[in-house]
Amino acid sequence: MHWTILGAGAIGCLWAAHLQRAGAAVSLVLRSPDRLAQYRARGGIVLIDERGQSFCPVAADLAGSPEPIEQLLICTKAYDSLAALESVWHRLNADSRILVLQNGLGSQQQIVARAGAARVLVGSTTDGAYLRAPFEVVYAGRGVTAIGPFSETGARLAEPGTDFGLQLQQDPQIETTLWRKLAINCAINPLTAIHGCRNGALATTPAYTLALKTLCSEFEAVARARGIALFERPLQEEALRVARQTADNYSSMLQDIRHQRPTEIEQITGFLCNEARLAGVDVPQHQAMLRQVRLLQHGAQPPSNQY
Structure with missing residues (x-):
């Protein structure tokens, strides 16, 4: 299962780095050619945690890429979520799964309305992370990411790998x-x-x-x-x-x-x-x-x- 991540902020970079370290296929979607060029010049994500500093050469492309999306993680700012989804809509199919991991409420319901409850999961995290510089993420505090559907017909999350370094928890009462x-x-x-x-x-x-x-x-x-x-x-x-x-x-x-x-x-x-x-x-x-x-x-x- 290939993971595609929309949003290269702290949580997006944190997930991308941990997914790659766990052996999962993962790529970032960046918002502009300039941002993509900046990322490629660096060559990947730097993760700083209790293990020290790790370099994770995660792939990256633009929303317009034709590559199909299997598992989409949306962790943009909440006000950008629907526009972000629309930017890659042509890459989704009936089997694509979407995980929305954002602050606040309202954006999750918008994604469910657009994509359908059967394809969408929503999450809430207590992980602490911040960007020290672009694409340099500090994992500042270990928490738990609760994930669940908004309805009984909601999707199930693809397993990120047995060595995934973030703690996930199924949450039937995610709302x-x-x-x-x-x-x-x-x-x-x-x-x-x-x-x-x-x-x-x-x-x-x-x-x-x-x-x-x-x-x-x-x-x-x-x-x-x-x-x-x-x-x-x-x-x-x-x-x-x-x-x-x-x-x-x-x-x-x-x-x-x-x-x-x-x-x-x-x-x-x-x-x-x-x-x-x-x-x-x-x-x-x-x-x-x-x-x-x-x-x-x-x-x-x-x-x-x-x-």
Whole structure:
């Protein structure tokens, strides 16, 4: 089974490197001829983990290639997922399988609607990874990737190999898992983006902790209305636990703002606000976060706190 990966960010490179080390056939799809030339000049992916530094000469091509796709992994930014799928649609067939591994919610449903539930799996990962440079990925924290279908007719994942170095877990309740990750992202990411702070500041700065508490209360009201079971403990406690556990990290949303890139605010807070509207639940704090991050994306600058 050949794996084709759309999205050469941290998670895309992490999977590509581990798939190749496990002996699987794998290739990246890059977004432009210039990006492909940059990659070919490097010759492959550099993976930095507890084993040291490894060089993985993964193949790469452009979306327009005629090569058929057997197993497609989509790990672009969530707002790019449908366009990314369309770019390789001509390479898919009835037997092709698609795994969507992204932040937020909404993009997964778009992929299912376009490709059909029988071909699609969705995932949620707690693996920590970041790019030290283009195509140089640091595996910063081992986690678990939960994978499952959105319906009983969903696809099954092709085995990546017995030596695959990432931990996978079949999850028949993947939508609930995605909602739980969404809850944490809604609590942490917009606040850190707006205040320009590390995750840990949300647990040590009283004003930030109070704002997080309100966000969590609003989210729990939406989850109750939707019949979604979150965590055994209150969401605020779980969000603060994650903030402390990742205290030195800058959220991806803050990094996107600082690098003047689009954020995934629409697939995170935007999705939650829309679900709240449909459920008839007021979420004024989340709506305020959505407005403020949208402003930051249009040129306003966040504080440069170094908490």
